[in-house]
Amino acid sequence: MNPMDIIIPVLTLTILGVAFGIGLAMASKKFCILMDPRIEEIYKHLPGANCGACGAGGCMGFAEALIHGTCTIDRCSGIKEEAQKEISNILGIELKARIKQVAILHCHGGNKRAKDKFIYAGIEDCTAANLVMGGPKACRYGCIGYGSCVEVCSFGAITMNDEGLPVVDEEKCTACGNCILVCPNKLFTLEPTSKIYSIRCKSLDMGKAVMDACSVGCIGCRKCEKACPVNAIKIIDNLAVIDYEICNNMGKCFEACPTKTIGRKKK
């Protein structure tokens, strides 16, 4: 065994590697691209969750889009007020106030209030359970309760309560809309945080069918519609719907509702 048999190949590869490394290092110096320093600055102030709510690929892409003016700051939903101010200072633009929104779950039918139609023993995931006859609950519109929304929330804003219903933490929720996309029954909507009352039911069934399935479902009795002094609430397809453009938090509907379908935020 000749020692040269080892030394030569090792040396050759080492020299090749080092040569290419140095060559690439020099080339990267020579061909360096001048990045806009503001992009880095803005990126520091962004939440860094890369949730994609703004439409860009991630926070870095969003920073670039802000610089190029193809995107506005309010597209980012996870951003704090101070950071918004900082970024608008960097960009040198006026900051427009944004209506803060929060995700609301439109279902009160937890496992104590909503009846089951069969015992489900499959994968514990809402999408999977929904494929089996629309999930185990008797109401086919309601919350299936396996917490796919909890999984998908990158801000940890959704937790399951003891009734198997997701609860949204208004402080943590950034209105990114991921829970809206994942929920098979489309039970989440984004609503202004200033509004206290919300309809917590999505069932379009007639009153009797709703009563059979769930004790807190909307039976379409029109009491809230009559009670509202500003006509902000309408019954559409056996379901009450609040028009938040008109609603001014009077709470007459909440008092009138016989099935306690309307939810009120604790203030």
Added chain:
Amino acid sequence: MEIGKLISIAISMIFINNFILSKFLGLCPFLGVSKDMKPAISMGFAVIFVMTSSAIITWGLYNFILIPFRIEYLRTISFILVIGAFVQFVEMVIRKTSPPLYKALGIYLPLITTNCAVLGVTVLNSNDFFSSGGAVAGSFVYAVCQAFFAGIGFMLALIMMSGIRERLELIDVPESLKGIPIAFIVASLMSLAFMGFSGFKL
């Protein structure tokens, strides 16, 4: 260097020994980039360019370093080194000199770096791959031509595939075969068709 030889290299590399459909190299870009025609074409051009230039560099490396030192067995690792470094360098140059081209190539340039078809063409170049033997390993021109036509063959397969897959989007494919599975079936049928060329003797 005869013109007849070059023509037979071309036919061999594009049809008989097509890199994707007969040698099954570079299947990831073949399935990943063939969803529609435009990126398939730009990927094809990028592959042609990288293959040809890699062949030039590796031919030099093989004939002037590896053979004299009798360390031909380092071929694979040193070729990977060269191709990787070269593609990085090309990416830098393109980024600096032609941003629109850089945007058009996008993710495909780094993808080519780790593409077995590029390594394949350089390794096979040093292997007397071309049918009548001895033609390529010794000759720089033949080696470069072979790499160039391998790239053309690659692009041909990509373009055909993207044309077919664009139509597949509109066809009622069974649910379980939608997407990649049907693409694999189509690729295998194309490959079978290309096997028809294997009877050619050049």
